[in-house]
Amino acid sequence: MIQVAEALNLIAENSCKMPITKIKVDKSLGYVLAEAVYSPINMPPFRQSAMDGYAFTHGEHNQFEILKTVQAGDFSDDEIKENQAVRIFTGAFVPDDVNTVVMQEHTIVKDNLLLIEKMPATHANVRAKGEQVKKGELVLDKNTVITPAAIGFLACLGITKIKVFDKPKVAILVTGNELVSAGKKLPKGKIYESNSLMLEAALKAVGIKKTSIFKIKDSLKKTKIVIESCLSNFDVVLISGGISVGDYDYVKEALLKNGVTELFYKINQKPGKPLFFGKKENKLVFALPGNPASSLTCFYVYALPALKKLMGFEAIHLPEIKRKINSDFENTSGKTLFLKAFYDDEKVTVLESQSSAMLNTFSTANGLIVVPHDVTEVKMHQEVVILPLN
Helix, strand or coil, X not given: CECHHHHHHHHHHCCCCXXXXXXXXXXXXXXXXXXXXXXXXXXXCCCEECCCEEEECCCCCCEEEEEEEECCCCCCCCCCCCCEXXXXXXXXXXXXXXXXXXXXXXXXXXXXXEEECCCCCCXXXXXXXXXXXXXXXXXXXXXXXXXXXXXXXXXXXXXXXXXXXXXXXXEEEEECCCEECCCCCCCCCCXXXXXXXXXXXXXXXXXXXXXXXXXXXXXXXXXXXXXXXXHHHCCEEEEECCCCCCCCCCHHHHHHHXXXXXXXXXXXXXCCCCCEEEEECCXXXXXXXXXXXXXXXXXXXXXXXXXXXXXXXXXXXXXXXXXXXXXXXXXXXXXXXXXXXXXXXCEEEECCCXXXXXXXXXXXXXXXXXXXXXXXXXXXXXXXXXXXXX
């Protein structure tokens, strides 16, 4: 049995980035750039009006003849004299012969004559060519996570495809004779199976959509066959249940028979002590506890960092923040505790129903309080470490 920090280090050391793939920009949300992107054009590609107003040459005049109108998308190379101006709109091409745009609210127009009541500074309201980014300039660096704004930025530069780290395909295996799918009649002695949907939702929340769910009975033969298939067709295998030491827990044996190398088994923590992490070639396996709260806790703390490492993220672990706890708490277990909690800007509250089988308070929690294994008590108003889940 190992400590939490050692387990996290082993996961980081044994998780490698996925292969690089080229995808369309409009499909790239949530992906991580595998190479830097440079601008193929100046942006804006021409001098551009920042306002609806009138373009003119700044000088001694404050009254001008309105020569013509330039809308966004128009181009004009007509000569514009010093006593002339053009009606212009936001985003439109600013002709070469003028250097300033006055906003229309600061003007009076009568009989095709423009009178400027409030004179702007020279070059006001004119966006310079390449003001936002110049041709050949770095647009987005390698390892940047693609956001909606990044997609818009790339599109406005005319970029249609980018190279990113691929996202892993994940298999979710749920074991147990006692499990029944929601919506079916619940016989005595059975429980509704929820972990597969919970883990699938947690994967979707981080942008992983290539998932498949497999449900198997407590059988060594069936478990071995399904795991063998998953190792052949998926990058990561998440298993829920069957990893403890009961007579019908066959997962660890089935993994070893399939050539999975055990990197650790059991962590000195609560909940989720029976956690297996292994590897076969470049395929990762997490055998999570079957109890729902334990399974989800171990997913967030251990499986999620590995998945983020595969996807190319630089920061892979849940961030840590500190808040003052509003109650006393004792830790007599000698284990690291992950406590379901709710925090605000000032304090954090330990929620009820901390049992590894209970999701009722997990569904309203927004963080996990971390109590290290060597801390025996926490006093009210003492600062504690929280792993945010939102």
